[in-house]
Amino acid sequence: MQDFWHYLxxxxxxxxxxxxxxxxxxxxxxxxxxxxxxxxxxxxxxxRVVPLGMIEPAVTKAGELYALGYHEDNAGPFLVTVQRDxxxxxxxxxKLDLYAPQxxxxxxxxxxxxxxxxxxxxxxxATSGYARxxxxxxxxxxxxxxxxxxxxxxxxxxDDLRTALLWITENNLKLNIDPHHIATxxxxxxxxxxxxxxxxxxxxxxxxxxxxxxxYGVYDMSALLSRDHLARExxxxxxxxxxxxxxxxxxxxxxxxxxxxxxxxxxxxxxxADSVVPVEQTxxxxxxxxxxxxxxxxxxxxxxxxxxxxxxxxxxxxxVVTDNQVLSFLRRYLWRTxxx
Numbered sequence: 001m002q003d004f005w006h007y008l009x010x011x012x013x014x015x016x017x018x019x020x021x022x023x024x025x026x027x028x029x030x031x032x033x034x035x036x037x038x039x040x041x042x043x044x045x046x047x048r049v050v051p052l053g054m055i056e057p058a059v060t061k062a063g064e065l066y067a068l069g070y071h072e073d074n075a076g077p078f079l080v081t082v083q084r085d086x087x088x089x090x091x092x093x094x095k096l097d098l099y100a101p102q103x104x105x106x107x108x109x110x111x112x113x114x115x116x117x118x119x120x121x122x123x124x125x126a127t128s129g130y131a132r133x134x135x136x137x138x139x140x141x142x143x144x145x146x147x148x149x150x151x152x153x154x155x156x157x158x159d160d161l162r163t164a165l166l167w168i169t170e171n172n173l174k175l176n177i178d179p180h181h182i183a184t185x186x187x188x189x190x191x192x193x194x195x196x197x198x199x200x201x202x203x204x205x206x207x208x209x210x211x212x213x214x215x216y217g218v219y220d221m222s223a224l225l226s227r228d229h230l231a232r233e234x235x236x237x238x239x240x241x242x243x244x245x246x247x248x249x250x251x252x253x254x255x256x257x258x259x260x261x262x263x264x265x266x267x268x269x270x271x272x273a274d275s276v277v278p279v280e281q282t283x284x285x286x287x288x289x290x291x292x293x294x295x296x297x298x299x300x301x302x303x304x305x306x307x308x309x310x311x312x313x314x315x316x317x318x319x320v321v322t323d324n325q326v327l328s329f330l331r332r333y334l335w336r337t338x339x340x
Contacts, residue, residue: 056125067215067269067308067319068113068187070129074320076137078104088144088167094160096144096168097124098175099135107178108140109334111213112165112197116188118235119149119157127190137327139334140177142168146193153241154253161197169207181334183211183264185326188277188306189235191217195255195285198264208264211333213326215269216277216306219285221250224277259288265295267329269322271304273312299325 064071078101085095100108111134113127124143131141146160161184169179186194191214198212218224218236225246226234236250243249251257266289270282282298289296301308302316309315 056128065309066129067322068127068130070133071320071323074323075133078102078136078138080132080135088164089160092147092160094145094147094164095124096142096164097128097131099131099141099143100176101135101138104138106176107172108138108176109181109330110140110142110168110177110183111330112168112182112184113141113143114146114161114184114186114190114193116186116190119189119239120235121148133323139330140175149239154239154249157193158196158200161193162201165197165201165207179207181210182207183213183330183334184209185213186217187215188217191215192219192255195219196258199255199258199260211265211330213267213329215308216271216274217281218277219255219281221254222247223281225250256285256288259292259294261292261294263289263292263294265333267297267326269299269301271301271306271308271315273303274306276306297329
């Protein structure tokens with residue numbers, strides 16, 4: 001077996017891994033309910049087998065399958081430039097990448113992209129495909145790193161994203177970004193963080209989030225917290241750490257706790273067959289937002305598992321339709337009236 005892998009270059013190894021996982025997941029999608037936990041575990045722990053330097057190639061190769069991949073058939077008219085590894089927090093050595101459209105009207109409306117990975121895997125490269133996609137449609141797309149739970153427990157991740165938002169607004173002229181038209185977008189753990197950032201930027205003197213887009217995120221941590229021997233393996237418990245009052249910490253870390261009138265508008269996307277994060281998480285947050293008078297648009301993708309993967313057949317609507325709804329939402333809430 002070692003001789004076999006010896007002859008594979010990094011990309012071939014990655015594709016072989018992706019193929020194995022895709023085939024295995026497709027098989028287990030037809031399995032009995034008792035085996036669903038195995039499929040869930042693979043989706044949760046897939047980041048373990050992807051080296052950091054291979055994340056962007058993985059996103060590129062799987063772009064047509066992954067919710068936040070680059071879907072070339074749906075790309076916009078703008079050429080895209082990339083500034084990589086801009087440091088926004090020197091103390092923690094945290095960086096971001098800026099994807100910008102060439103010759104688009106300025107200053108640019110911006111979207112902060114927050115990667116998933118159970119709060120413990122991946123980095124900003126995981127959103128590189130969607131960042132390029134958004135930039136091709138006239139948005140500045142900012143892919144950010146944050147401290148993973150293996151390095152720091154909650155609320156370090158939210159603190160990092162607030163620092164990134166402040167850095168972007170303070171450097172808006174250099175970045176050619178409109179500081180009053182910034183959205184946040186994330187998937188899975190990143191969806192949770194995108195929602196938290198949007199709902200807790202309440203200081204009228206500080207930077208604000210104008211809109212939130214969250215894919216299949218965790219919005220009520222209390223509902224998914226483990227209170228038995230599974231706690232050690234639950235990413236939520238791992239994120240919260242050894243809090244003295246983990247129940248209160250879970251409530252404080254839940255976006256649904258922070259819903260309030262005047263919060264930014266939300267667009268929530270979730271697969272109806274999600275085996276990692278129950279679709280009820282999105283339904284509950286959408287209901288809470290609407291009860292508070294906050295605009296909340298939802299899209300439930302039929303047949304889609306986590307990451308909007310179609311493991312048992314085509315998903316409905318397809319990813320390009322979801323992309324178009326995301327673009328319409330962003331144009332509604334981010335573009336100034338002078339932009340056409």
